[in-house]
Amino acid sequence: MAKEHSFDITAELDNQEMKNAVEQAKKEVNNRYDFKGLTAKIDYSESGKSISLLASSDSKAEAMMDIVIAKIIKRGIPAKAVKEFSRDQVGGGNTKLVLSITDVISKDDAKKIVKGIKDKKLKVQAQIRGDEVRVIGKSIDDLQTCIAAVKEMDIDAPLNFTNLK
Numbered sequence: 001m002a003k004e005h006s007f008d009i010t011a012e013l014d015n016q017e018m019k020n021a022v023e024q025a026k027k028e029v030n031n032r033y034d035f036k037g038l039t040a041k042i043d044y045s046e047s048g049k050s051i052s053l054l055a056s057s058d059s060k061a062e063a064m065m066d067i068v069i070a071k072i073i074k075r076g077i078p079a080k081a082v083k084e085f086s087r088d089q090v091g092g093g094n095t096k097l098v099l100s101i102t103d104v105i106s107k108d109d110a111k112k113i114v115k116g117i118k119d120k121k122l123k124v125q126a127q128i129r130g131d132e133v134r135v136i137g138k139s140i141d142d143l144q145t146c147i148a149a150v151k152e153m154d155i156d157a158p159l160n161f162t163n164l165k
Helices: 015-031 058-074 107-119 140-152
Strands: 005-010 040-045 050-055 082-090 094-101 124-129 132-137 160-162
Touching: 005 140, 015 040, 015 058, 040 058, 050 058, 050 082, 058 082, 058 094, 107 124, 107 132, 107 140, 124 140, 132 140
Parallel strands: none
Antiparallel strands: 005 132, 005 160, 040 050, 050 094, 082 094, 124 132
């Protein structure tokens, strides 16, 4: 039996599931009656970590954003992973809405997680390691208590708990 157990807190997303969710959203928008004959385009940029929505009006852009978020949630990706980045009026009275995708824990959020764990006075140690937080403890029960405590924190990223050993 190991002397110490650990797990990592990350914000990684499954890119294939994100692509699938965007493709499903495209299909739904193309098949919906209220979008027939109107400008309605969804583009996913994996490298840019963004989803662009082009619609004929603000309300249609909002509806498209709701569809995209619903499909993302159905695919098991937390809604916190997607945030509205910008909204612009473009040529022809169209609205361009850009959604940014968060798949890393920011330095501030990582510090907040470590501080929250220390404030709970759990028998674990947390340390920031690049884009992840490693938590080490002697008991798996302590680690599970720590996971529950982190889930209750108000962190603005889609957290994953991996490599529980």
